[in-house]
Amino acid sequence: MTLDRRRFLRSASAATAATAGGTLLALGEPGATPALAAPGGFPDYRYVRTLLTPEKLSYNPTGEIIFPCVRGVYDRLPTFLGRYYLYYAPHDRPGGICLAYGDSLEGPFTEYPRNPIVGNVWKPHYSVSHVSSPHVMWHAGRREMWLYFHGENNTTRLARSKDGIHFRYDKAVLTTAMLPAGTTETSYARVFPYRLPDRGARYVMVFMRNDRANHRDIGWGWSADGRTWTFDPExxxxxxxxxxxxxxxxxxxxxxxxxxxxxxxxKGSGGNILITEVGADFSRRDHLGVFYDSGSAAPENGRAAAPAFGTDRGVPYMIYEAGGRLSGVIAMARG
Known part of the structure; x- marks a missing residue:
């Protein structure tokens, strides 16, 4: 299917969604009815601008950054540097969990002057080649920002903070030993409040998993408290x-x-962002196709990746990696 054909179908789907009064929910966030729609009735996000470029950052050990996560903090923290905190990281050693802040998801974002806020050595807890892939979840019950990140690629860790800047180490929450034998990577995790009553769960994790065949899949797990997890072997x-x-x-x-x-x-498989409906209990596998088409021009250069979502004053946004892996930027698209 051509790009124009996909956009035509999205526009038709959007008209149906608007007639039905459809709204966007980027898990836990209120949204606005989109004028255009991707599969599932989500907005047809369009690239607007670059938010962060490695060469313009003071903390730039490797010339690359990945895996953005954006959180509104203005209604959660007693004091804050900006309405929104944008977490990101280099991947290659030494990596480092970084923070930028701004008052709009449109930008601009200002680099926190003392990055990284979490490094690859945190005594006595760990000393690894790199840490990366920050995902921050607001834990409403604890009134804390919970940071999930990897380092090495076979371990996902948790740290917790009252202000979104200064974190205390908690524990490793996912390792390859928790999945079937032959698993080699468990990283790039994101965690969301989500109830699965039949499993006694209040949180769900999605993450990348790899094995000796060296083809990466998406795994998932569930937890009652966000700290101790059960993972599906499939x-x-x-x-x-x-x-x-x-x-x-x-x-x-x-x-x-x-x-x-x-x-x-x-990129060899299209470099796009895809969407699958998984059902309320995660038993469904309805692959719906392209959620976001990467453009051939800069900064995407045929690859869009690692999306995070937010809503600012009723407008939905997607913050994502644009460009080749380890040679891209953090970009913003608007729905």
């Missing part, structure tokens, strides 16, 4: 089921009482 999204060599960078979305996972493919 992939949530199998790379082969969506015609890709690798999939990664998953994010959970809900709309109209339905649950979806979006994730990106490797």
């Amino acid at each position: 992939p949530l999204i199998d790379h082969a089921a969506v015609g890709a060599s690798d999939v990664s960078g998953a994010h959970l979305l809900r709309r109209g009482g339905r649950t979806y996972v979006v994730y990106h493919t490797d």
Whole structure:
């Protein structure tokens, strides 16, 4: 299917959604009715501008940054540097969890002057080659920002903060030993408040998993407290089921009482962000196709990845990696 054809179908879907009074819910965030729609009735996000470029950052050990996560903090923290905190990281050693802040999801974002806020050595807890892939969840019960990040690629860790800047280490929450034998990577995790009553769960995790076949899939797990997890031994999204060599960078979305996972493919498989409906209990596997088409021009250069979502004054936004892996920027698209 051509890009123009996809956009025509999205426009038709949007008209149906608008007639039905459809709204966007980027898990836990209120949204606005989109004028255009992607599969599932989500907005047809369009690239607007670059938010962060490695060469313009003071903390730039490797010339690359990945995996943005944006959180509104103005209604959650007693004091804050800006209405929105944008977390990101280099990937290659030493990596480092970084923070930028701004008053609008349109930007501009200002680099926190003392990055990284979490490094690859945190005595006595760990000393690893790199830490990366920050995902921050607001824990309403604890009134804390919970940071999930990886380092090494076989371990996902948790740290917690009262102000979103200064974190205290908690524990490792996911390792390859918790999945079937032969698993080699468990990283790029995102965690969301989500109730699964039959499993006694209040939180769900989606993450990238790899094994000796060296084709990356999306895994998932559930937890009662966000700290101790149970993981499905089978992939949530199998790379082969969506015609890709690798999939990664998953994010959970809900709309109209339905649950979806979006994730990106490797550039060799299109470099796009895809969407799958997984059902309220994660038993469904309805692969709906392209959620976001990467453009051939800069800064995307045929690859869009690791999306995060937010809503600012009723307008939905997607913050994502644009460009080749380890040679891209953090970009913003508006719905």
